[in-house]
Amino acid sequence: MSTLTRQTLSHLDWLEAEAIHILREVAGQCSNPVLLFSGGKDSVCLLRLAEKAFRPGRFPFPLMHIDTGHNYQEVIAFRDKRAAELGERLIVRSLEDSMARGSIVLKHPLESRNKHQSVTLLEAIEEFGFDACIGGARRDEEKARAKERIMSFRDEFGQWDPKNQRPELWNLFNARTHKGENIRAFPISNWTELDVWQYIQREQLELPSIYFAHTRPVVRKNGLLQPVTELTPASPEDKVEEVLVRFRTVGDISCTAPVESDADTLDKILAETATTTITERGATRMDDQTSEASMEQRKKEGYF
Amino acid sequence: MNAPHPLDPQATDNGLLRFLTCGSVDDGKSTLIGRLLFDSKTILADTLNAIEKTSAKRGMTAVDLSLLTDGLQAEREQGITIDVAYRYFTTGTRKYIIADAPGHEQYTRNMVTAASTANLAIILVDARKGMLTQTRRHSYLASLVGIPHLLVAVNKMDLVDYDQAVFEKIKADYLAFAAKLDIRDVRFIPLSALNGDMVVERGTRLGWYEGPTLMQILEATPAAHTEKAEDFRFPVQFVCRPQDSANPALHDYRGFMGRVESGEIAVGDAVTVLPSGRTSTVKSIEIGAEPIERAIHEQSVTILLADEIDISRGDMIVKSAEQPRAVKQIDATVCWLSETPMSPARTYLLRHTSREVKAKIAKIDYRLDVNTLEREAIGALAMNDIAQLTLKLAQPIFADAYDRNRSTGAFIIIDESTNNTVGAGMIDG
Structure with missing residues (x-):
């Protein structure tokens, strides 16, 4: 067996470098991106990666949270605190506003609002004219995500077409869109839950x-x-x-x-x-257990 | 398995290895991946529970590990893998990313896609069938895309009574064929993915085989794409000029952000910026505003120069002593990925590192039959075609030959009408 003669990055350093590269490609190729920040652990990692990618400059995109109105108060407080510490702009768009407009109609008042987030997200994309949304989804989370691209194309209706994805070769990413279309960019696609926790520990990130x-x-x-x-x-x-x-x-x-x-x-x-x-x-996740294919269905409809 | 626990503080981090599995529906590829995940304890209880249910529904007595890699609804319905899927596992010393590429003839493009980021390919051969046309095709594509390590896994040894003669015959056939290809490192292993022999555990039925298990080979494969020293290449992705900052110290800050695509760079090194040809020295290197002394291959950093030079996205910083060629015409091998053929009448967009230029076909030399390696004259490229051609470019790119540099030797072709990625190319030496 051959011996390792060349210095290579540790697995966390490699994942970090890849994610920074992806964030900079979004910033370089897209004219109006946004980073989705929920206060969850994956998006906490995204913020750290954005700091490593763009500091001492400001982030070349605002942060946005789609608030279902059903979030734990601790998480909302953390979200606001973190955005303020970073000095970056936080946009919040709420499902309740979509419900008031009539664009979201719940079957019953206690229905899970999770799948309805897509409606408010698509409305916000249109409102601000975003051409790319950076999210913290990972391929290890779910089977449908295992095949999703790092730069994933969505048509004017926000739909994902799993059978017609852009081939993604080497580290040459194609984030081009026409007006009305958008890219969902996933810098931590290749991370697992364990990688996320190891990174949070190494970087001593607050949660x-x-x-x-x-x-x-x-x-x-x-x-x-x-x-x-x-x-x-x-x-x-x-x-x-x-x-x-x-x-x-x-x-x-x-x-x-x-x-x-x-x-x-x-x-x-x-x-x-x-x-x-x-x-x-x-x-x-109570909503993913319904059927083996439930995530794929929701993604086709514009969900992350 | 003797690998340490993922959190063992004594374990050395041996980096990350990306590998590709190629094979057809029938030669047990999905079962092999399932076996790797299962025996490395990466499959968790609820996932196993779901596939147990599905296996029972399909009338199987044992759990079908191949169900683990059936990603999408459409595939589950058709019972085949139709797109590249990525899987992950860790052994405690190393993290693995598996690109699972489908084996059908019409999916050459998927295999090329999966191969583009892999440093090792597992080529599955069914012990009962031996070398097939697709074995040759997969090996050719792996060598074309420059995967440095090939592992020919002779699977289903359980169905040939674990007979050493069967294995040796396939090995000899393969070596005779491989002499025609540019393959740097090829190894052979007999295994039964179904029973787990020689995957992670040695098992008891392949005693005549004295080499390492599949997992041992994966653990010992170099993580770097090449062991050779490479020239420093730093395509600029983004320029940081935080002028609006309240901090006056940052007023003159100009950070050139990118990834070290190859080679390495240290503070004080003499550099040249392309295309301007201006020279300077590296004043500092940073990650997230924290200074570091040097940066190595694959690191994403920010470089600051001693002189004020106008640099923008698409430019490239190189060491003054090791410059790439600036070219406006390239000879390349192109794999066409789109259902709409590549036409000499059209202008395309070529993306090379962080640079985009318009491109047109100057001439098509030939199409290569990936099964027979024979050359044929063609007028346009259809999906899955691999062809040798010459492209004219509107502006120069800063290129190396693909076999010398995987980053500056590769490009993709984009159709501006749809913005789809329609082709993948490798620049000739």
Whole structure:
């Protein structure tokens, strides 16, 4: 076997360098990009990568959050604090405004708002004329995402056509669009959940508190822990328990479940992530369990 | 497996290896990937649960590991892989990215796409069938795209009684064929992906094979694309001029942002900027405003120069002593990726590093039959064609031969009417 004679980057340094390269390609090729920042751990990594890509300059794009109105307060507070610390512009567009306009109609008041985010996102893209949205999606999250490009083309209706994707060769990215079309750019496509946690630890990135173990009232349903909140109250027959939990992803309250865990530090979360037996979306997403193909369906409709 | 736990602080980080698996529906490629993920403990409980259910629904008795790599709904319905999919696993010392390319004839473009970022290709051969036309095609494409390490995996050894003679015959046939190709490093391994023999574990049925397991080969393959020293190439992606900053120290800041596509650079090195030809020295190198002394291949950095030079996106910074060719006409091998043929009547956009120029076909020398390696005269390129041609460019690009430099030797072709990526090219030496 040959010996390693050339110096190469560690795996995290390589992933970081690739992500910076992608962010700079978006900035160089697109005239009006935006970075989607939810306060979640993946987008926290994106902000750090944007700092490494563009400092000491300002980011060549604003940040934007599509607020379902069903987010945990800790996450919203963290979102605002982080944007202020960076001194970057944060745009917030809310599903409730789309509902008021009549562009989102819920089947019932408690329906998960997660899939409706696409409507508000597409409205915001049109309002600001964005030609690229940078997101923190990863290919390891879900099967449909395993085949998505790093620069993923969306037509005028925001639709993704999995059978007609632009080939992506070497590190030559094509983010060209005509008016009305847009690119979804995913700088951390090649990262896994473990990579994200390792990067957060290495860079000592701050996260919303609900990522760490805390006690919370929950109801056990279909193998998931359903948090008991104002939005998702327990029904009379439910057995409410106080359980030590943490969130592995933070999303809409109505469809994001915590996992049982006593990991209250990054080290403990990392140790748990490396030995976990349930995938991130499987443990925490009530909406993806409906059918094996549900993510693909939502992506075709304009979802991230 | 003896690999350390992913969080073992004693484990050395051996970087990241991108590899490609090529084979057809029938030779067990999906099962092999499933086996790698399964035995490296990358498959988690709920995923396994889902594929157990699907396997049972299809009337199978054992879990079908190939279901792990069936990505999209359309594919699940047709039971075939139709696009490149990416998979990930880690051994604790190294992270792996697998590009899973489909094997059908009509998908040459997918294989070229997957191969463009790979440093190793696993070429699957069914032990019962031996060398097939597609084995030759996959090997040719892997050598064309310059994958430095090939691993011929003779799979389904369980179906030939783990017979060494079968393996040796395929190996001899392959070596006879490979002599015609430019392959730098080729190795052979017998395995049964279905039973897991020689994938991660050695198993008990291939005792006559004394070489490393597939996983050991992956762990020992150099992560760098080439072991040779390469010239420094730094295409500028973005220029940072934070003039509006409240900090007056930044008033004259001009940072040239990009990725070291090859070679390395240190503070104090003499550089030349292309196309202007202006020279200067490296004043500092930064990552996210933090200074570093030197930058190596694949690092994304910001370079500041000692002299004030006008530089914009699409320019290239190189060491003054190692300059590329500035060319307005290139001879190249092009793989056509679009259903709309490449026509000599059209003007296209060529993207090379961070530079975009208009391009037209000057002449088409020939099309290469990827199965027979025979040359044929053609008037236009159809999808999946691989052809030798000459392109005229509206402005110069700063190029190296592809076999010397994978970054400055490669380009893509874009159709401006659709903005689609329609071709991929490699520049001749």
